[in-house]
Amino acid sequence: MASDLFNCRNSSSSSFILVGVPSLEAFPTCLGILFCSGYIITLVGNGVVLLVIGLDNSLRDPNHCFLGMLAIIDVVMATSIVPKMLSVFWLNSAEIGYMACFVQMFLVHSTTSEESGVLLAMAVDRYIAICHPLRYRAILNRQTIAQIGLAIVVRALLFMVPLTGMVTNLPCCRSRVVPHSYCEHMAVAKLACADPRPSRLYSVAGSSLIVGMDMAFIAVSYGMILKTALGKKSCWKAFSTCGCHICVVLLYYIPGIVSIYAQQFGSGVSVQARVLLADLYLTFPTMLNPIVYSMRTKQIRQAVLKMLFSRKVHD
Template sequence: MPSPNQTNTNSLPFLLTGIPGLEDLHIWFSIPFCFMYIMTLLGNTMILLAVRLDKSLHEPMYYFISMLAVIDLIFSTAVVPKLLGVFWLGSREIVFEACFIQMFFIHTFTAVESGVLLAMSFDRYIAICNPLRYSTILTSSRTIQIGLLSLARGAAVMTPLMCLLTSLPYCESRVIPHSYCEHMAVVKLACADPSVSDLYSIIVATLLVGTDSVFITISYGMILRSVLRLPSQEARLKALSTCGSHICIILLFYIGGLLSMYLQMFSFGLAPHIQVLVADFYLTVPPMLNPFIYGIKVKQIRRGIFRLLEKLAGLMFSHAYKGRRDAQRARRSP
């Protein structure tokens, strides 16, 4: 017989707390999150436009960077607009289906990003260790296939988890002590035993992150061995510099992800708002920083962005000049 606080229809909405214990400061927290979201949109859009419009960037490495830009845009858009709605408007309610759709996007594209980072390490391995065969091994079509395979893998492993979670009965007290539908915070509201979904999520996370990180480590181990065999120090530094931005993104993704995950699983005596803020920053800071890391580290991306900005400035100048000339003609005409 169901308990009094259990509902048989999963039709009731969830309520997002925001940052527990700091609700009075929501308006102030909204400022950095809004700024980061705007910078994320601008930075990643600039990367996509630069790669799209500059034919010299139509190479596998830059296609992978474009994939990361798309993932970052999806990450931020899945979380920040609703988060700002909670902070600004007190719009705490999120319908049952929307909550799990948000969760699906977050987890799926976390897995997709891990796959793309693995593909990028393979790209760097081929470029440095076997450069003569680079253009034959990594063609544009094969790069797109790798991206689609990463997307299919992420969706395939996360769909069963969503089915398990949505099939659980949830209690009538549906307050999520978080600013988005974080997996572990939502599962705690279930009125049934979630051990199957917990076991599945742990196995999937361990296999995905563990396998990808092991292969990335192996790739960079082989890259380092090849680089150390180069005859001159200049050649070694040049080869390693091409990997610098990728290594920064990898560390930001995996270290930040592990920190966020373990703080959700084990509180370590930390206040709830610390756990929530770490999870929020993990989903908002890397998407903002990634375009700047590539813009600073990758010379070709930087040049492509500058050329794009020059074109935009030229278009704006020509449009303004044309408007001024038309206005002058209008004043001269009787």
């Protein structure tokens, strides 16, 4: 038995097998169409946002910078899982190399932290714009935006580097079949011979701290916005904008929280439900974000129409 115990990192030929969605292996075409359609919408929507922000020099406000950050994170998040999922569903290419698995794990979990950070930054941006409009430019200057972006990335790295190290150092001796559609860290950690509870507790504690802190500040920001807007002429506009943003935030955080705790403690929740929930919470918001946060922004809508119209005229 001792000879079977080894650190997977020392085996260059090791690999894992992704199941996809357990108990739904008989429906690969339908699942593939669902996630492929969502992925195309994500790429097109976020690609248009990045293209417009990059080409139009008038879109340099802090809000547009945060929208650009969100679009990049959404593309990375979706790209880190969907192409491999499609290869599992459509090509029966379920094997994923050891390094590729942990790179995917790192990208998935770090981008979820970064997305949460950007959502918080956008809520604070709207708070300053509505509640302190005269100080908006002074507070959110280029240096401050760069520092916020750096802080978001550093926080994700500080969370994920120890977690990845804890999982990669676990000794492997069991099946390499991962009952998931991507290398979710707990699904991989459960394959180890050693007790995975330290990494599980670290993940739950870190995720709860990040999500809880961000949600608290987002709630305070939107609460202050609505309080300031009450009784003003722009009240309905503020309610409409904040309402849409809050809906997207809830669609991201609620499934994410349920998924985190279901993966860790949800022994009563079926594996199929846990995997589908994890997949949807990583892919569904990436489709909605360009529509709600970007296309509802007047300047971006005008820039998109201007780009399309000028191209037609040129043709």
